[in-house]
Amino acid sequence: MNIGIYGYGNLGKGVEDAIKRNEDMTLSAVFTRRSPESLKIATEGVPVVSCSEIMEWKNKIDVLIICGGSATDLPEMTPELAKSFNVVDSFDNHSSIPKHFEKVNSSCTENNTTALISCGWDPGMFSLNRLYSLCVLPGGKDFTFWGKGVSQGHSDAIRRIEGVIDARQYTIPVEEAMNRVRNGETPDFTARDKHLRECFVVAEEGADKERIEKEIVSMPAYFEPYNTTVHFISLEEMKRDHAELPHGGSVIVSGETGKNGCHKQVIEYKLSLDSNPEFTGSALVCFARAVYKMFKRGDFGCKTVFDVAPSDLSAIDRGELIAHLL
């Protein structure tokens, strides 16, 4: 399988790393909006190509993995590129997924291509676990906890505050809330009950730290609904202690079976990730394999992780899977 990477930020680099770990895949090219000469990628001998030349690669790439942002990039890129390529993206703006799906699906059905959107861990692996668990335990209740991990969106929001040079925001699940759910309780949590937000901020010299802290903790939607702590640190400390992008979390589904629901049944799916973009990239890559298998079977259109039979994710043949993993 020949894979193309469209966009070379943290996620694109994660995809590149994952391709090396999958022997049936080859990285054909990296496409960038930057000047190709300015970009040095980690894989030797692979061309870096300007996005403007992508149509010349139409028949040389089996699946194109689009590594753009969900806010403005993917809503434009994925429907357009799906007209000419099989594509995978990680569109994660939950409320806009149905609209994104419709646009990508039109491109695919009109051009006989296959796409898979909203892949990664949430949406992605977490979505799968919500679905599987609620199918096994109908009437059950699902809880998603995120962290401990770096939220890029919240870090960016702090960076936009006047007087802030750099910032890192950790989302931290409230252990007590998780343990209540693990014990089979199904409380109605507020946002504050489930997560804490811890911020590390580098301020400009002489900046009013009290004002910055107040602006952070009162920021609507991002911080106001949570208990938030703010630590001011030096640029050196930021570089030394907060250079990584760990993340993770848990999907916990609690349901009942038996007479009058006498038996609690609890399912937890938990991720502990040293690198969020590399894990997301790894997920995109194995779903790219499934997209190519579906395309070759003539199964065109826009897909989600819900539509993929798990065996299609694997490079191992069916008999081996049955013998060794079932």
Next chain:
Amino acid sequence: MNIGIYGYGNLGKGVEDAIKRNEDMTLSAVFTRRSPESLKIATEGVPVVSCSEIMEWKNKIDVLIICGGSATDLPEMTPELAKSFNVVDSFDNHSSIPKHFEKVNSSCTENNTTALISCGWDPGMFSLNRLYSLCVLPGGKDFTFWGKGVSQGHSDAIRRIEGVIDARQYTIPVEEAMNRVRNGETPDFTARDKHLRECFVVAEEGADKERIEKEIVSMPAYFEPYNTTVHFISLEEMKRDHAELPHGGSVIVSGETGKNGCHKQVIEYKLSLDSNPEFTGSALVCFARAVYKMFKRGDFGCKTVFDVAPSDLSAIDRGELIAHLL
């Protein structure tokens, strides 16, 4: 969907309970090898029928869920019944699954039926998590821990010892081993490193308890490879404290990404089940839905959980799943 239950032990009762929680399903009949008059089932108005009359139900049942034992029942029942019905079973003898698969697949392809074998939690949900996790993290290592929970097979083995009236065996995962894997280590464990076995035994009056204990802890395959503790209790204590069938466990997959594998990525799927047979029954029922959908699409043959697109497990339509669970 009209569901039939073939066999009415603990698992059959678990399936019956699960059918009530799925509004698109109706229990049509329970088939038993016992005398039908002797059997009182939990659902009012549903016929209890002798297994010998099953062929009269050929066109009245969409999926037959076969609730027999893996040792001798299912290897005979599933291939035979799959000639006339769409079927689901929970065949869990891992080493014999490929042979069982071939026999059932022949029945299905010759008769245009759809079957799904080896469903439940292990094999079943645990298998799915091994597969998904190893696809996302190729080169990763998977660890399965069982318990704390009642092992029926080990309890039965103790009951066969002379002088034993009743027994309950709990499989207990070694917390320290689990925590090593959760921290990203990938040790080569022995059986003894991963699980403890705790036995509660009711002995006949005057029986030689020292001999019974020795026979238990030295039993090859079942107990000899483990650290085993034996407690002698009264029949009253057995009924009071050990009447339930809890179980569970974890599948943990540990992998690496990044330059020289610098980033650990750990995925854990954990079940905490108050009732093993009711959870297994719940899994069988949602996979029965998928079997019927596949059958209606003309997708005949023997399937496993690896072949089922997750959306086929759900009674909810695709648009709703995308909008609310993705």
